[in-house]
């Protein structure tokens with residue numbers, strides 16, 4: 284993987300304060316969870332390194348001479364309705380009768396269409412904006428460990444080969460979502476990648492670790508060794524922002540080996556649940572922060588990476604989340620942004 288803008292990255296290396304931020308040298312404070320819960324941590328709304336680089340002439344080529352990009356991603360955590368969602372379904376039955384009835388039908392007879400098997404409808408929304416996205420799927424396995432409690436209904440992607448093929452045929456992208464306990468085990472990640480590629484019949488370039496589980500710099504080294512070209516796990520799970528001041532895909536640096544790690548990082552700037560939770564599910568506040576971050580992205584000709592899980596597109600109780608997603612697409616489209624997936628931007632950033 285040959286990053287096209289390495290000269291620009293070297294420029295930051297000579298400015299100590301920026302370099303420390305770029306490498307997250309003092310990352311103890313950055314990972315302080317209490318701090319992350321404070322939604323008004325304005326220092327993280329500052330993509331100062333990307334702004335500096337842009338002033339210095341760093342302005343990547345985007346499709347159709349667009350000046351910025353919004354990278355759209357979806358982690359496929361659920362296809363079946365987890366029983367933890369049942370109460371929300373029942374208490375919101377009046378908001379959309381059609382969705383309500385189809386999900387109830389599935390609860391009664393599991394042979395019906397799974398509630399969150401909705402990739403085509405996500406694609407249809409995005410196509411209205413000429414957009415593309417990346418879908419991150421768990422690899423095939425009988426047992427997906429979702430989290431410590433593992434209270435969810437796992438899916439086996441082998442049962443959804445037809446849907447995977449449709450996503451690929453429509454020129455959208457498939458990436459890998461590592462299992463909760465695999466993310467730091469090279470052999471497991473390698474094995475998962477090979478198994479997922481047996482379904483996609485093409486190389487999987489990108490990855491996001493489930494739960495944003497990540498060690499710095501170890502996870503980058505591991506994912507590179509497993510053959511991934513890019514990662515997009517690097518973000519906040521309790522809030523939003525530009526974690527290391529970058530609003531562009533970048534090449535991580537290992538402060539221990541003192542070497543760059545040959546993998547591209549798409550910093551994850553906005554995750555649906557993290558954003559909504561940090562503003563107590565207040566739509567107006569969530570949009571205010573999002574708009575600020577899109578405007579900052581425009582001002583540095585940057586790339587804003589966002590994650591909206593697939594369940595929000597079919598959840599009666601997450602209608603505000605979907606409203607927010609549509610508003611992001613509307614606003615960025617009107618501002619002449621390039622709404623696309625990881626691989627399309629990746630190709631613009633490599634030689």
Ligand SMILES: [Zn+2]
Nearest residue numbers: 358360493494
């Ligand atoms: Zn996940």
